[in-house]
Amino acid sequence: MVTKPAPKTKLQLLHSAKLAQLPWLVHAFSTRRGGISRVYGGNALNLGFTRHDTRAAVERNRALFLKELGVMKRRKTCTLITLRQFHSDLSHRVDSFPEHPLVGDGLITNTPGLLLAVQTADCLPVILVDKKNRAVGIFHAGWRGAVKRIVEKGVGEMHRHFGTHPRNITASIGPGVQGCCYEVSEEVRQKFHSQFAYAAGLFREVKESDPVREKYPLLFLTARAPGHSELPVKLFLDLVEANRRQLLDAGVPAKNIDASSLCTACRTDLFFSHRTEKGVTGRLMGVVGIRPR
DSSP states (O other), X not given: OBOOOOOTTSOOEEBOTTGGGOTTEEEEEEOSEEXXXXXXXXXXXXXXXXXXXXXXXXXXXXXXXXXXXXXXXXXXXXXXXXXXXOSOSOEEEOSSXXXXXXXXXXXXXXXXXXXXXXXXXXXXXXXXXXXXTTEEEEEEEOXXXXXXXXXXXXXXXXXXXXXXXXXXXXXXXXXXXXXXXXXXXXXXXXXXXXXXXXXXXGEEEEEOOOHXXXXXXXXXXXXXXXXXXXXXXXXXXXXXXXXXXXXXXXXXXXXXXXXXXXXXXXOTTTSOOTTTTTTOOOOEEEEEEEOOO
């Protein structure tokens, strides 16, 4: 993932180094910098119609975003297509602007001039590009979508509709919450174990520390074996690796996959994070499309 340095007030987009090599492709991952929304801090580029922001501000932010992408030129304008997302494994093929709002978490197309988008605020945006057949897809992958294999199924959908072979896919996993911050419940771990043989490698356990307990262990003795109370264990999920493994299992070569190491939960100066900002936050956008001819 590459980006150019920019001041905090300037609109800033991130791009995949692998995808940037394709001249017929347009793609980007937004940051929170360079918009006009005020409810999430000054100059926030909120691209989602959230309950805290005004519709006018979001529409203006989207216009600024599309202008920065360079897809609003006369005669070569791209049409932005979004979804009402609900953490599913449902994807849609689109060939034109839909008559009715789409509900799901993935979009695929081989039609030039359509800009496919998903919105995130910790979940991962995952872009798939078939270089041979010039087809693209984008998917919203949180832990629920990962358990349902949305990205793996997305590869299958591109094969079904466009004849895409996995070896011709280049994939980019955009910014999202990383394993350093993505604490989940034991229930989430069990859901992954029920689906994936490699699930154990996706989780990290961290035992909570207690300086008082360590200094005065006798104060915490109990009548139950092993004779003292246990500190709780925190579980952290590597969502990036979960999606990367699905791509590998689907047949996408490892050399064709890149992933951002930026954590939305750590970097609220650069991204929106539903987790860190306790739900009062904007939405980022990942987009991909085939440039109009």
